[in-house]
Amino acid sequence: MAMEYGQGYGLDVPEKHRLPAGLRAPFEARHWKELGYVLLSLPISILLFTYAVTMVSLGIGLLVTFVGIPVLAAGLAGCRGFGAMERARARGLLDLEVSEPEPLRMRKRGFMAWMGAVLKSGTSWRSFLYGVLHLPWAVFSFVVAVNFWAIGWTLLTYPLWFWLFPLYGGQGGVQLYGDETHHIYLDNPFEIGVTALVGLLFTLATPWIVRALTMVDRLLVHGLLGPSRLATRVVELESDRGIVVDTAAADLRRIERDLHDGAQARLVALAMDLGLAKEKLAEDPQAAARMVDSAHGEVKTALQELRDLARGIHPAVLTDRGLDAALSAVASRCTVPVEVQVDLAGRPVPAIEGIAYFTVSELLQNISKHSRATWAGVDVWRVENRLMLQVVDNGVGGADTSVGSGLAGLTERLDAVDGILVVDSPVGGPTRITAELPWRTV
Missing domain, CATH: 3.30.565.10 (Histidine kinase-like ATPase, C-terminal domain)
Structure with missing residues (x-):
């Protein structure tokens, strides 16, 4: 087993930017993808909540008849389909990689077996729970994100469009306060500049607020739409078992190769040398003695190779x-x-x-x-x-x-x-x- 030294990591060097991250954030693609995710979450969550609650409630209500079971199974299956769509949406807009949950386990084929598998699947019920919990969070995150984004860009661009008020509205600018006797407008250069500065602060803060909101979405998708901890652990154990089996097989092949190419080949040569020495013993004792002496050296070498092989399997000093x-x-x-x-x-x-x-x-x-x-x-x-x-x-x-x-x-x-x-x-x-x-x- 060889470890490579003297070679680079092969890691990507981060791209250097002239602007700090806080100033770049409103214009980066990541922010717009996260904002798009939040905006899409509201209509999708309304649809999912309506479907999930309607189908599951209808199915539970009809359980007194046989019709309730297929309705409930169909509702949960639809929730699983929405879950797959949400994982894809999170993967595309949030760069969140969530593994597919465990598939339905059916011992038999047929519609009845499918219904039983859907109803007993934890993934089905977690998908339903996601549909119920995601709606209130989607409403909250939509309102917060849209308000911060709209207020920030509206105020930031105020110097570009404040002239519309005196030209078409009959007032100096945006009205901060007004009653029958007093009116306060943002109409002088200082007030316009301060308004734009406040808008800049809102605009710079919006990407980080949206990112914090999507962190909750990441937790919901990962926790409810991904594989359960038990299923993940089962997959890990199955993978580890395969690695152990492959490693054991590789070790057995190595031992077989070492025996075949090392000690076994040396012992075969030793047997041939001793056979030749036996034949020459009567006619040429000195040559036979030299061959026996050479064979003795081969025996020592074979023993050392066997000791090294045994040490590679499990050293005695470790046990003792x-x-x-x-x-x-x-x-x-x-x-x-x-x-x-x-x-x-x-x-x-x-x-x-x-x-x-x-x-x-x-x-x-x-x-x-x-x-x-x-x-x-x-x-x-x-x-x-x-x-x-x-x-x-x-x-x-x-x-x-x-x-x-x-x-x-x-x-x-x-x-x-x-x-x-x-x-x-x-x-x-x-x-x-x-x-x-x-x-x-x-």
Whole structure:
């Protein structure tokens, strides 16, 4: 497993702007998309609320007859359709990526099975709840957004159109106060300037107010129209199970390849050499002795290869003495000096202990091959219910989980047991890789 060093992150460099974000916000596409989302929310929420309440109420009211069940199922199915539309709208206007909820689970085919699946689906009822809750929020956000936007641009552009009042309205400007004896108009240059300044403040504040309003919409869409936590967790576990199976299969193939290309081939050659030595034993004892001596060297090499293979499967020192001794042993085989510090009061379960060992082992192996470092350090400690691992080196840096397959594969292995891998490796170094594993005891 190889970790690529000395390569860039491949991250997008943020575009530099001359104007600060506060002044750019009213003219950015993001603001207009969010404003469009708020404006569309009112008519859509009215339609959805009317449909959801009417169909579900009608269905519940008709439950005394068989007609109520298909009506209720049709109403909930329509709410699911509205939910799909709302996810698409949020994706297009709010840049909110929400995964599709779990599909209907039907053990049998047919209309009756479909009705039962719709009625038992949590997604159906969450979509209905979204239709009920979204209307009052859509009314509130529509009123706030439209008023702030209209007031801001009206006042900001007041110097451009105030002349309409004396020309066509018979008054000096916008009237702030008036009774039978007093009238106050915004008609002199100072008042017009202050009006435009107030409009500028409203205009600059509107994008942030609209963004705050759409944050609630994001929460509603994500929480009610996305997959449930249980369904998400099931998908994660299924993915992790696939990763574990693939990793185990890859390890088995590696062991088979190492046995076939290494120890097995050497033992076959050893058997042939001993057969030849047996034939020459009577006619040429000295040659037979030399062949036996060569075969003895092959036996030692084969034994060393088998020991290395066994260590790669699960080192005996890890089982007998724990992480401290095992990591010290693997650090001694690294090509750069490695400082190992293990601060653990106890031992986790063998599975977590093994993953921690192989994580550090692979990271140190990659340091030897790619980092061009002159020093490395390994720290292991426990924080509450998490086992923390940190490997540091002073090499060239540039390690990235998206480049090559080493760190990406290691990330998948850790993720399969609810672990996390964090890479901090700027180009030029140093590199700091931190791994978190769940602390589990027998």
